[in-house]
Amino acid sequence: MKKKMPFVLATLLILFSIWSGSRTVSGQTGAIPAEAQQVLFLIDNSASMTELAHYPDDAFASRWQLVQKLAPEWLSKIPEGSLVGAVSVGGNCGEAPSISLRTGTDRTQIAEAIRNVAPNGATPLNAVLKTAPSLFAMGVKGTKRIELFSDGLNTCSPNESTCEIVRALHRDYGIVVDVVAWVTEPSMESEFRCVTDSTGGIFSQPGSTKNLARLPFLELDPWRYVVLVLGLITLMLASLVSYRHGYYVMKWSTQTASTIATIVGVAGSFALYLVLFARSGWFGALLGLMVVGASVAIARSRSDQSPGRSFSSGACVLAACLAMLFPSMTKGQTHQCPRAVQGPPRYHHILALDASGTVAASFNEMKALVACYASMYTLPNEEISLVAFGMDSQGSAREITTFTVPQSGSVDSLNRTLDDLEIRNAKQTRTYFKPLADYLSQRLKSVRLEPVILVISDGKSDAPEDARHGRINFREIPFESFGRRGVYAAPAVTGWRVAVEGGASLDLTLLFKHPLPANEKDTRLSGPVPECLVDPDLVFEAGDTVTLKPGFNPFSSTVEGALTLKVKNECVSRFRSFRAELRRGNDIIKIGTVTNMSVNPEPSDLSLPFTLSRSGLESSDAIVQLVLDQGNTERTIYATRPSRVALKEISYLSAYGVFWGVMLAAVLLLVFLGMATVTRKRTHQRHQPQLIGVMGGNAVALGPNQRIEIGGAGSTLQIPGVEDGIVLGSIESTAMKGKLAVLPAEGFRMKVNGFESTGSSEYVLGTPLQFAKDGATYDVTLHSSAGSGGFAAQRPSGKPTDFDFFSDFGHSGGAGGSDHTYI
Incomplete structure (x- = not known):
C-alpha cells in the first residue's frame, strides 16, 4: 500500500x-480573463415572435415563450470560463434595445432579463448588429460569436443588406454569426444563409423544441x-x-x-x-x-x-x-486593463513620466502603469502624448511621442515607445517640476481636444538641495500642484503618486487607488499650468431678438427661426460639443446640438436654425443657455449679454410677402413679354407683303394698304382667260392674314363664296369669287403663294375644296351656251 x-x-x-484549471465563476463580475470565448445572444423580440412556433412537441407555445423557456438551458450549455452577453432586437425603430448586456454579465441576470421582456414593435436587426462589437469585452483574446435567434429580416433603417453588415463585422472584428431561424419566407432563408456563410457560422432551422434547445456551435x-x-x-x-x-x-x-x-x-x-x-x-x-x-x-x-x-x-x-x-x-x-470608456473622441491624454535616476528601480512598473492607462481610458481618434521629465542634469521635460489612436483602439505604438524608453546616466539626472510646468503651458496651446494630464512620479524634487548650493535660479513648484483633479496612489509601487489635471468624466479609481487626502496646504496650491489652458471657459453672446416666422406652407402649424450666437474660448482653441436651448420659465426649448466645433479665442459667428410647433407659442422673451458635454456630466452656461432674448413671431405676409410679390411680378412680366411677342409677330406679319395669284398665273406682291386691279392684260394681277383691257375689280390687303377686301369694277356684279355682294367685301383666299357683266361671268379663285415656285392654297378649315387646284373663268356668248377656261 x-x-x-x-x-x-x-x-x-x-x-x-x-478541476481548478477548468472551474470558473458563472457570475463573471470579477476580473476579465485575458483570453476567453465570448458569446453574444442576439434575440428577436419583435411583435411577430408572439406567433405560435407550431412545434409537434410544444404545439401551443409561441416563439417567444420557447425563447424564455430555453434561455437558461442555452446559458448553462456555454462552457464555463466563456463570457456571455445578450441584446434584444425589437421595439420601435430608433429606440434602444430592451436588453443590452455586455459579455461578462452574470448568466442569471441575462436569463432574468429575457424572462421580464415582452415582444413588441419592429425588427431593427441591422442597427443592433452595427452596435454589437461594443457589447464584447474589450482587450480579451479568443473567439467572438453572435447567436442570432429571429423569425424575420430587418424592418428598420439602415436599409442595407444584413449579409454585408455581418461580413464587415467578421472582417473588422473576427465575429462569427450563427443563425437559428423560424423561416417564414424564402428570401429570409437565403439572406440568413448568406450571413452564416460569410462569417463561417452555422445556419439551423429547428423543427422541434428538442432541436431548438441545441446550440449548433457546441456540437462535438x-x-x-x-x-x-x-x-x-x-x-x-x-x-x-x-x-x-x-x-x-x-x-x-x-x-x-x-x-x-x-x-x-x-x-x-x-x-x-x-x-x-x-x-x-x-x-x-x-x-x-x-x-x-x-x-x-x-x-x-x-x-x-x-x-x-x-x-x-x-x-x-x-x-x-x-x-x-x-x-x-x-x-x-487576467486582463487587468479592460477598456473602461466608450463614446466619441474627446480627450488629448498627456502622460508625463518621471525618468530621473531616483526612480530607476521602479521605472518598468511605472511604464506598465502608463500602458495600462492608455488601454483603459483612450478611444479611437483621441490623441496621446508621452512626455518624460528629469532625464538630464537640467531636469528638462521633452516630448517622446504623440500619436492618434487608430480605429482599432490599439495602443501598440505607445507600448513600443515605452519599451524603448530607458534611464541613462542615472547619476546625472535631476528631478524638477518647474520645467515640466513650463513645457505643459506651451504644449497645451496647440492641443485641440480637451486635455487630460497625468504626472507620474515619486513626488520628490531635487530643487531644494540644488537651490541651497546655487545650482538653480528658479522657484520650484510642488508636485501636488499638478493634481487639481486629485493626487492618486500608484497601484504598482509604494511611494509613487499620480497627479491628475482635467478629464472630469473619467473614473480613474478603476486603475488607481482613491485620491489621497489633501492637507490644508495642498488645497491652497494654485496649479502650475493656467487653468484656462486645461479647461477654458466657453463664452458666448446672443442676438437681442429671435425672429419666428411661419413655415412656407401657409397651412403649417410650425414656426421657424435661427438663434445667432458669437462663441469663443477663454484663451486657447479647443473642440467643443454643446447643446443650445431656450428656457422660458420651466419650459426648455431645444434648439440644436453642436459636436466637435473648433472654438477659438476670437469670437466666431454661429447660426442654429430650428423649427417649433406654434401650439402654445406666443411672443415673449427667453433665456439662452448652452449645455456643455463633459462626458458623463453636463454643465450649463449662460450668455454674457443679453440676459434675455426677445421671441418675436411675424405674420405670413411679413415673412413671405416680398417673395410672393416678386413671384407675381415675374409672372406678370412673362405674360406681358408673351403678349408683346405675339403682337410684334402679328404686326410683322401684317406689314409683310403677300404673294397673291391664281393657279397657272403669276403672283403679285400685295403690301399693306395697297390696292391692285385684277383682270386681263393691263391689270396688275392678270387672270388667264380674261380679255385684254378688261378690269374685273380691285383687291386690297387687310389686317387679317388670308383675307382681302375685294371691290368689283364699275358695271360688274360680284358674288363672294356664292353670295352676291355690292361694294367692297371681305374675301377669304381660296374661296370662289365670281364677276358678271353683260351676260358674261368670270369665276376666279385667288390664292396666297408661299414663294415664287408656285401657289399653296391656304385652307382655313384644313380640308380640300373644289377651288384648291384651279380657277374657273367663263363667259356666256348669249343663250346658246357657255364655254369655260380652267386657270
Whole structure:
C-alpha cells in the first residue's frame, strides 16, 4: 500500500489541478480573463415572435415563450470560463434595445432579463448588429460569436443588406454569426444563409423544441479527439524512446532514465490537456485526466523495471504538483486593463513620466502603469502624448511621442515607445517640476481636444538641495500642484503618486487607488499650468431678438427661426460639443446640438436654425443657455449679454410677402413679354407683303394698304382667260392674314363664296369669287403663294375644296351656251 501511495497522490493532485484549471465563476463580475470565448445572444423580440412556433412537441407555445423557456438551458450549455452577453432586437425603430448586456454579465441576470421582456414593435436587426462589437469585452483574446435567434429580416433603417453588415463585422472584428431561424419566407432563408456563410457560422432551422434547445456551435468537434489519440500515442512513444536512449545510449542509470521518461510523459500529457481541453468544461477535463493518467501509468510501468521506482514515483508527484499550480497561475493571468470608456473622441491624454535616476528601480512598473492607462481610458481618434521629465542634469521635460489612436483602439505604438524608453546616466539626472510646468503651458496651446494630464512620479524634487548650493535660479513648484483633479496612489509601487489635471468624466479609481487626502496646504496650491489652458471657459453672446416666422406652407402649424450666437474660448482653441436651448420659465426649448466645433479665442459667428410647433407659442422673451458635454456630466452656461432674448413671431405676409410679390411680378412680366411677342409677330406679319395669284398665273406682291386691279392684260394681277383691257375689280390687303377686301369694277356684279355682294367685301383666299357683266361671268379663285415656285392654297378649315387646284373663268356668248377656261 505504501508503494502505491505516490501514484495515488499524483492522480489526486492531477484531478484537482484539472478541476481548478477548468472551474470558473458563472457570475463573471470579477476580473476579465485575458483570453476567453465570448458569446453574444442576439434575440428577436419583435411583435411577430408572439406567433405560435407550431412545434409537434410544444404545439401551443409561441416563439417567444420557447425563447424564455430555453434561455437558461442555452446559458448553462456555454462552457464555463466563456463570457456571455445578450441584446434584444425589437421595439420601435430608433429606440434602444430592451436588453443590452455586455459579455461578462452574470448568466442569471441575462436569463432574468429575457424572462421580464415582452415582444413588441419592429425588427431593427441591422442597427443592433452595427452596435454589437461594443457589447464584447474589450482587450480579451479568443473567439467572438453572435447567436442570432429571429423569425424575420430587418424592418428598420439602415436599409442595407444584413449579409454585408455581418461580413464587415467578421472582417473588422473576427465575429462569427450563427443563425437559428423560424423561416417564414424564402428570401429570409437565403439572406440568413448568406450571413452564416460569410462569417463561417452555422445556419439551423429547428423543427422541434428538442432541436431548438441545441446550440449548433457546441456540437462535438471530432478533430479534437483525433488529435487526442495521436498525441497520446506520440507521448507513449516519446517516453519509451527517452527511457531507452538514456539507458542504452547515454548510459544513464535506470533511476535517471525512468525519471526523464516520467517527466516527458507527464509534461507532454499536461500540455496536450491545456491545448485541447482547458476551456471545455467537465467533459474536456475528464478526457484530459485520462490522458494524464495514461502517461503516469506508462511512467509507472517503466519505473517498476528498476530499483529507482520510488524516485520515479516521486517525480510523478512533483510533476503533478507543477500541473496543479500551472492552471492556477493561468487562471490568475487576467486582463487587468479592460477598456473602461466608450463614446466619441474627446480627450488629448498627456502622460508625463518621471525618468530621473531616483526612480530607476521602479521605472518598468511605472511604464506598465502608463500602458495600462492608455488601454483603459483612450478611444479611437483621441490623441496621446508621452512626455518624460528629469532625464538630464537640467531636469528638462521633452516630448517622446504623440500619436492618434487608430480605429482599432490599439495602443501598440505607445507600448513600443515605452519599451524603448530607458534611464541613462542615472547619476546625472535631476528631478524638477518647474520645467515640466513650463513645457505643459506651451504644449497645451496647440492641443485641440480637451486635455487630460497625468504626472507620474515619486513626488520628490531635487530643487531644494540644488537651490541651497546655487545650482538653480528658479522657484520650484510642488508636485501636488499638478493634481487639481486629485493626487492618486500608484497601484504598482509604494511611494509613487499620480497627479491628475482635467478629464472630469473619467473614473480613474478603476486603475488607481482613491485620491489621497489633501492637507490644508495642498488645497491652497494654485496649479502650475493656467487653468484656462486645461479647461477654458466657453463664452458666448446672443442676438437681442429671435425672429419666428411661419413655415412656407401657409397651412403649417410650425414656426421657424435661427438663434445667432458669437462663441469663443477663454484663451486657447479647443473642440467643443454643446447643446443650445431656450428656457422660458420651466419650459426648455431645444434648439440644436453642436459636436466637435473648433472654438477659438476670437469670437466666431454661429447660426442654429430650428423649427417649433406654434401650439402654445406666443411672443415673449427667453433665456439662452448652452449645455456643455463633459462626458458623463453636463454643465450649463449662460450668455454674457443679453440676459434675455426677445421671441418675436411675424405674420405670413411679413415673412413671405416680398417673395410672393416678386413671384407675381415675374409672372406678370412673362405674360406681358408673351403678349408683346405675339403682337410684334402679328404686326410683322401684317406689314409683310403677300404673294397673291391664281393657279397657272403669276403672283403679285400685295403690301399693306395697297390696292391692285385684277383682270386681263393691263391689270396688275392678270387672270388667264380674261380679255385684254378688261378690269374685273380691285383687291386690297387687310389686317387679317388670308383675307382681302375685294371691290368689283364699275358695271360688274360680284358674288363672294356664292353670295352676291355690292361694294367692297371681305374675301377669304381660296374661296370662289365670281364677276358678271353683260351676260358674261368670270369665276376666279385667288390664292396666297408661299414663294415664287408656285401657289399653296391656304385652307382655313384644313380640308380640300373644289377651288384648291384651279380657277374657273367663263363667259356666256348669249343663250346658246357657255364655254369655260380652267386657270
